[in-house]
Amino acid sequence: MISKRVVAVYPGSFDPITNGHLDVIARAARLADHLIIGILRNDEKTSLFSVAERIEMLKEVVTHLPNVEVSSFDGLLVEFAAAQGASFIIRGIRAVSDYEYELQMALMNRRLRPEIETVFLMAGEAYSFISSKLVKEVIAYGGNISGLVPASVESKLRKRLHGEN
Ligand SMILES: Nc1ncnc2c1ncn2[C@@H]1O[C@H](COP(=O)(O)OP(=O)(O)O)[C@@H](O)[C@H]1O
Numbered sequence: 502m503i504s505k506r507v508v509a510v511y512p513g514s515f516d517p518i519t520n521g522h523l524d525v526i527a528r529a530a531r532l533a534d535h536l537i538i539g540i541l542r543n544d545e546k547t548s549l550f551s552v553a554e555r556i557e558m559l560k561e562v563v564t565h566l567p568n569v570e571v572s573s574f575d576g577l578l579v580e581f582a583a584a585q586g587a588s589f590i591i592r593g594i595r596a597v598s599d600y601e602y603e604l605q606m607a608l609m610n611r612r613l614r615p616e617i618e619t620v621f622l623m624a625g626e627a628y629s630f631i632s633s634k635l636v637k638e639v640i641a642y643g644g645n646i647s648g649l650v651p652a653s654v655e656s657k658l659r660k661r662l663h664g665e666n
């Protein structure tokens with residue numbers, strides 16, 4: 502029997518990548534033969550890091566996962582997923598607060614492309630409270646974010662927000 506190569510897409514803003522995202526990526530990379538991280542390109546104006554910077558930061562922290570690729574897209578997520586030959590969309594759930602929006606999106610995406618299934622993964626509990634937004638707020642006010650983002654990302658955040666090297 503020839504088994505099908507399972508391709509999954511994990512979309513998001515990743516502004517910047519956190520250890521919560523990374524935990525979801527590691528789990529998804531075990532489920533799929535090939536995982537494509539897709540950075541959404543439409544909200545560049547309000548982001549701290551450009552898409553090119555985010556791609557670079559992501560690539561740096563997934564080098565140990567050989568079946569993970571980093572890409573970007575605009576337009577409809579399901580069309581990007583279909584063009585990549587993906588049968589799954591991966592999303593992360595932290596708490597009940599994520600559920601409503603994620604459910605809405607998953608059902609809309611199912612309506613657009615019924616053959617693509619959304620799969621929700623929970624990060625380990627140590628990472629479940631982490632969000633890019635909160636990490637940026639804490640570091641902006643001088644708080645300690647070590648352990649919440651990869652070290653390479655922490656130094657880029659410091660540089661961007663405090664002008665440190
Ligand atoms: N700490 C975390 N644990 C589990 N899932 C997470 C965590 N942080 C983010 N996610 C999930 O990762 C995905 C991408 O998040 P994000 O970069 O904020 O992009 P988006 O703008 O699409 O929400 C979303 O499904 C989000 O719920």
Ligand SMILES: [Mg+2]
Pocket residue numbers: none
């Ligand atoms: Mg988000």
